[in-house]
Amino acid sequence: MDNFEFYNPTKILFGKGMIARLDEQIDRQARVLVLYGGASAEKSGTLGEVRKALGQRTFCEFGGIEANPTYETLMKAVEVARKEKVDFLLAVGGGSVMDGTKFVAAAVPYQGEPWEILLKQGETVQKALPLGTVVTLPATGSEMNSIAVISRKETGDKLAFSNPHVFPVFSILDPTRTFSLPSRQVANGVADSFVHVMEAYMTLPQDAMVQDRYAEGLLLSLHEIAGRITSAPADDYDLRANLMWVATQALNGLIGAGVKQDWATHAIGHELTAKYGIDHARTLAIVFPAMLKERREQKRAKLLQYATRVLGLTEGTEDERIDAAIARIEAFFEGLEIPVRLSAYDIDRAGIDPIIAQLEEHGMTALGEDQEITSEISRKVLERSL
Numbered sequence: 001m002d003n004f005e006f007y008n009p010t011k012i013l014f015g016k017g018m019i020a021r022l023d024e025q026i027d028r029q030a031r032v033l034v035l036y037g038g039a040s041a042e043k044s045g046t047l048g049e050v051r052k053a054l055g056q057r058t059f060c061e062f063g064g065i066e067a068n069p070t071y072e073t074l075m076k077a078v079e080v081a082r083k084e085k086v087d088f089l090l091a092v093g094g095g096s097v098m099d100g101t102k103f104v105a106a107a108v109p110y111q112g113e114p115w116e117i118l119l120k121q122g123e124t125v126q127k128a129l130p131l132g133t134v135v136t137l138p139a140t141g142s143e144m145n146s147i148a149v150i151s152r153k154e155t156g157d158k159l160a161f162s163n164p165h166v167f168p169v170f171s172i173l174d175p176t177r178t179f180s181l182p183s184r185q186v187a188n189g190v191a192d193s194f195v196h197v198m199e200a201y202m203t204l205p206q207d208a209m210v211q212d213r214y215a216e217g218l219l220l221s222l223h224e225i226a227g228r229i230t231s232a233p234a235d236d237y238d239l240r241a242n243l244m245w246v247a248t249q250a251l252n253g254l255i256g257a258g259v260k261q262d263w264a265t266h267a268i269g270h271e272l273t274a275k276y277g278i279d280h281a282r283t284l285a286i287v288f289p290a291m292l293k294e295r296r297e298q299k300r301a302k303l304l305q306y307a308t309r310v311l312g313l314t315e316g317t318e319d320e321r322i323d324a325a326i327a328r329i330e331a332f333f334e335g336l337e338i339p340v341r342l343s344a345y346d347i348d349r350a351g352i353d354p355i356i357a358q359l360e361e362h363g364m365t366a367l368g369e370d371q372e373i374t375s376e377i378s379r380k381v382l383e384r385s386l
């Protein structure tokens with residue numbers, strides 16, 4: 001196991017009715033900016049519940065943060081936060097609103113042009129406004145990590161940054177607030193969480209027993225959830241609660257501590273979203289199985305471990321078990337009605353070139369657990385997913 005430092009200061013308030021506890025989490029004197037996305041937060045009643053819980057506090061609102069939040073929109077929120085002299089940010093939404101809020105938190109006190117935060121991957125952030133979240137979509141784990149992914153319309157970039165100053169102070173996870181999600185977003189959440197676990201796990205054996213068993217527990221849970229969620233009623237509280245808690249644990253830093261990780265699927269997926277507008281989770285379903293096919297020798301031992309411990313595959317030769325494991329992963333996505341091929345989005349071989357060009361422009365040419373995934377290998381991965 002590698003040396004590691006683990007730090008996660010986010011307090012979690014989990015369960016039905018927990019939004020009412022907002023009042024105790026934010027200083028009574030704080031000037032709060034509530035950030036949200038589209039109409040869903042209003043329609044579902046979540047915003048109303050938040051406003052009520054904020055009580056007599058001074059707060060203002062900024063709505064309209066889009067899916068794949070853009071720098072252009074978020075800079076307007078930065079202006080509002082500066083003008084209103086707010087000292088606390090409250091995100092109400094999914095990963096896009098939470099990520100956007102993290103960017104605003106870092107950008108408000110930033111000396112210089114805030115896009116630099118993304119270009120330097122968060123290294124130049126010295127401070128940030130404190131923030132909390134009320135989660136409406138279980139998927140990204142943004143509620144309990146220090147990562148944000150921001151797009152820029154003008155340039156077609158989609159870049160990530162990370163900095164400990166943007167960990168949420170608290171996150172409220174009320175599974176009933178996910179009942180209004182369209183089934184497509186629920187499926188996306190399952191797929192995104194699955195790949196988050198996989199990118200920490202599906203590398204090479206490192207004798208990290210706790211990380212491996214913990215990841216396998218999350219994967220087993222996700223397989224079970226995926227098998228039930230498409231036919232379950234939207235208000236199946238326990239199922240939604242399980243999904244919500246898995247999604248948070250999938251990317252809160254624990255399973256990735258002390259082990260080599262492989263975020264190549266995310267790096268390529270971000271470029272697919274930036275170029276073709278495909279939902280984040282759906283890009284992962286295209287890239288991840290193809291990545292396993294291309295890197296099966298490097299990932300051989302872990303593929304076999306997953307096949308045995310998670311899927312219970314014990315029959316056949318090693319290669320047959322690996323083939324079966326990859327086929328089961330494709331079936332996992334397809335069972336969620338998420339395609340695993342670029343052709344489902346009418347993207348052919350010619351559509352791969354701009355993705356490779358973007359990866360090169362963003363310096364994403366040494367990806368994977370051993371930094372061996374060059375842009376040539378990324379091209380082969382995408383060709384396998386045609």
Ligand SMILES: NC(=O)c1ccc[n+]([C@@H]2O[C@H](COP(=O)([O-])OP(=O)(O)OC[C@H]3O[C@@H](n4cnc5c(N)ncnc54)[C@H](O)[C@@H]3O)[C@@H](O)[C@H]2O)c1
Nearest residue numbers: 040067068094095096136137139140142147149180181280
């Ligand atoms: N910070 C991280 O660690 C991290 C990890 C993975 C992905 N991301 C990023 O997060 C973004 C995706 O976030 P996401 O998958 O949570 O989706 P999202 O936040 O983009 O939301 C998707 C859609 O669902 C709607 N929605 C949200 N909650 C709803 C509800 N309860 N009822 C009805 N509609 C609702 C939103 O309005 C939006 O239209 C991408 O930009 C991705 O790159 C961040």
